[in-house]
Amino acid sequence: MTAFRLALSELRRMTGGTLPKLAILALSLVPLLYGAVYLYANWDPYGNLDGVKAALVVDDDGADTADGRLDVGATVRENLLEDGTFDWQLVDSAAAAERGVKDGTYEFALTIPGDFSANLASASDPATARKANLHVTTNDANNYLLSSIVDKLTSSVHDTVAAEVGEETASQLLTGFSTVHGQLERAADGAGQLADGAASADSGAAELVTGLGTLSSGAQTLVSGQEQLATGANQLSAGAGELSAGADQLSSGAAELSSGLGQLSSATAQLPQQAQQLADGARQVAAGTTGLESAVTASSDAARQGVTDAVTRLVQQGVLTQEQAAALQQELAGTTAGSGGLEQLKALSDGAAAVSAGADQLAGSAPQLTSGISAANDGASRLSTGAADLSTGAAELSSGAGGLAGGAQQALDGTRQLAAGADDAAAGAGSLQDGVGQLRDGSAELARQLTAGAGEIPNPNDEERANASAVIADPLTVRTVDQAEAGSYGAGLAPYFLTLAMWVGIFMLAQAMRPISRRALASNAPGWKIALGGWLPFLAVSLVQATLLYAVVRFGLGLDPVHPVRAWGLLLMASMAFSALIQGIVALLGSVGKFVVLVLLVLQLVSAGGTFPWQTIPAPLHLAHDVLPMGYTVTGLRQLLYGGDLTQVATVAVGLLGYTAVGLLLSLLAARRHRLWTLKTLQPEISI
Incomplete structure (x- = not known):
């Protein structure tokens, strides 16, 4: 078998x-x-989810942004209804949706809260950024695996919304980059200008150092000059005091001179007439002595009588004084007897002739003398007035010179302070020059770094910004290569x-x-x-x-x-x-x-x-x-x-x-x- x-x-x-x-x-x-x-x-269980009833609650109030109105909740609702993955049932409130999930009317519920769009819009401001939430209500007593499916759905909604909002936020961020880029370029230009200005300031600081050095040296020279000025002002004040005292003396002397000249002018008012009378008398004496000489020869008695008569007439005329006449008669009495007397008479006659000639000259010059004395009297009067004014001015000069001396001292003190300040300023200018040099170097480096930094900051155009925004919002693209796909x-x-x-x-x-x-x-x-x-x-x-x-x-x-x-x-x-x-x-x-x-x-x-x-x-x-x-x-x-x-x-x-x-x-x-x-x-x- x-x-x-x-x-x-x-x-x-x-x-x-x-x-x-x-x-x-x-x-x-x-x-x-x-x-x-x-x-x-x-x-294909996922292809038959449209038979699953789900509650959808949209409470989103929307939000206003710089780019316009943002209403993401409405967009999510339209997308979900259009997609048709589930049999969405619009429900008025979250409480009603939750009751429906609990009693099995709905397999699950999706709720979009009122602050959904506002929280999404807050992402553009780091200080107030908040996360937006989606509320999902499930019940494993309805179905366990459905929770996993809903998780995938909400993840998909989350990714879509996040990518959309993230792209908008990234676009704003990149726009900000462009703004920062432009501002950095302007800052770089400003830093370059600052560097140029700092270089000019450095040059000016060097000139300032030189100028302040000159100022310090000049201030020291000014101090020396002010010291001399103060010394001279003190000397001026002392001299002005002396001048005032001398002016007072001059005024007094000028007044006395004016008074004496007045008296002299009064006393010499008759001088021309008297000089003329003296000349006339001298001529008469000369004539008389000549006749006396002749008479002496003829008769000494007659002669003595003639001399006596002549002397008397001269006294009467005021040519001789009584004492002169007496002396003359006595002298004549002793000389009449001999030749000696004759010689004396001859000499007297010659003297009388000379006196007459001098008296004529005096009479001719007396008016000028009188006029000169009058002019001198006027000048002395003016001198007295001027001396009084001089005394007053000298007193004021003395007072002013005292003030000048005090001011000069104050000026000296101030100049000394100026000199000290100039020294400090010169030292500070040196430090300023060093600081400006550092500013020049630092601003030049700042300009270079800002220029380099501006080059490092993106400056995208519209197309590049749109592409970069999409990449930033969703940087990961999953390219799935299915070596063996079930289908x-x-x-x-x-x-x-x-x-x-x-x-x-x-x-x-x-x-x-x-x-x-x-x-x-x-x-x-x-x-x-x-x-x-x-x-x-x-x-x-x-x-x-x-x-x-x-x-x-x-x-x-x-x-x-x-x-x-x-x-x-x-x-x-x-x-x-x-x-x-x-x-x-x-x-x-x-x-x-x-x-x-x-x-x-x-x-x-x-x-x-x-x-x-x-x-x-x-x-x-x-x-x-x-x-x-x-x-x-x-x-x-x-x-x-x-x-x-x-x-x-x-x-x-x-x-x-x-x-x-x-x-x-x-x-x-x-x-x-x-x-x-x-x-x-x-x-x-x-x-x-």
Whole structure:
């Protein structure tokens, strides 16, 4: 008996009646019911979210900005209603929306608060910047996974709004950069002008130092001059006092002179007339002495009488005084007797002639003398007046000279202070020159740095600003390169559920089909034929299960594998491996083996990595992923369905062949073990 005959015998037994045939058909559809229906139900859940009712509350009051009115809440509402991802229901208040979520009217609620736009607009002012909030109300009692979906929605709304507002804020920021750039350029120009001015100031400071040095030297010279002035003013004051005293004396003397000249003028008023009389008398004396000389010669007596008469007439005329006349007569009396007397008379006659001539001259000059004395008298009077004025002026001069001396002293003190100040100013000018030099160098450096800084600050044009604003608002662009793309949620779960459905479907075969034929065990057939004959019916039905499942998913649900034939082939290999393992375990362990298969199913459910990556499971379960076949099958199907690395498929195929060999080995052990029948074989403790 061959293994195929044993397999056909088991299949004929299973299809010997109508019900067995229906049972085989039902078992063939188990993977289809488990895998295809589940995938159908979850093929595109995100595409059917428009049936989920969600409350939308928009309380945003908007905000006024420098660029106009900002009403982000209304924009979000329009975008959500236009997108239509959910069945949005506009609700008047947040409280009503929350009540609706609680009683199940709405699956969740999205509330845009009144300060939403205002907070978004505040980002342009760092001092008052506030975050805008979106309020989401969910209820896991309605649906747990919906919270995750809503999180993605709100994240999308957040990113969109943040990018939009961030772009506007960045545009304002870049506009500010342009403003700062321009202001820095103007500041650089101003700093350059400052540097030029500082250079001029430096030159002026040098001139100031020189000028203040000259001023200091001049101030010292001025001090010396002021000292001389003060000394001279003191001397002037003393001299003015002396002048005033002398002027007083001069005034007194001039007054006395004027008085004396007045008297002299009065006394000499008759001088011309008297001088004329003297001349006349002198001529008469001369004439008389001449006659006297003649008479003396004739008669001395007559002569003496003539002299006496002549002298008398001269006294009467006022030419001689009485004393002069007496002296003259006495002298004449002594000389009349001899020649000596004659000689005296001759001398007297000559003297009288001379007196007459002098008297004539005096008479001629007397008017001029009188006029001169009168003029001198007038001059003396004026001198007296001028001397009085001089005395008054000298007194004033003395007073003024005293004031001048005091002022000169004050001027000297001030000049000394000026000199000290000039010295200080000269020293300060030196410091000023140093400071202005530093200012010149610093302002030049400031101009250079401002120019360099202005060059470092962006000055974008409108196009550059728009591009930079978009980059700043959303600096990260995620360019996803899908090396292997599933295409839909259902397609992403397909490898896992196809594999799981095949394990469950074959496990159900073990409930209706005998893993090993007792008839074959009672025969003389070798163990490998018995093991192979027990496995082939499982293989045949599992291949039908796999083909039906793949066909429905492929053509009914629209799964579009990159490698469709290879994917079908790998699923058939998985059926071969699973059927060998399950048949071998159940054949070896009997009813306990079915429990073992169920335990293996549970272990593979959590370790195959069908939904989350298998690396996220607890470490103790990593061994289950590494040892059990479902994880390998899921990996292989993903590569074939989505267009991944085919080298991994080869490894998976080798692994499935290995699992098939392990299953056949277990079946061989079961065939050898069950050839020996015991009481437990005839009456098992547990029969499932």
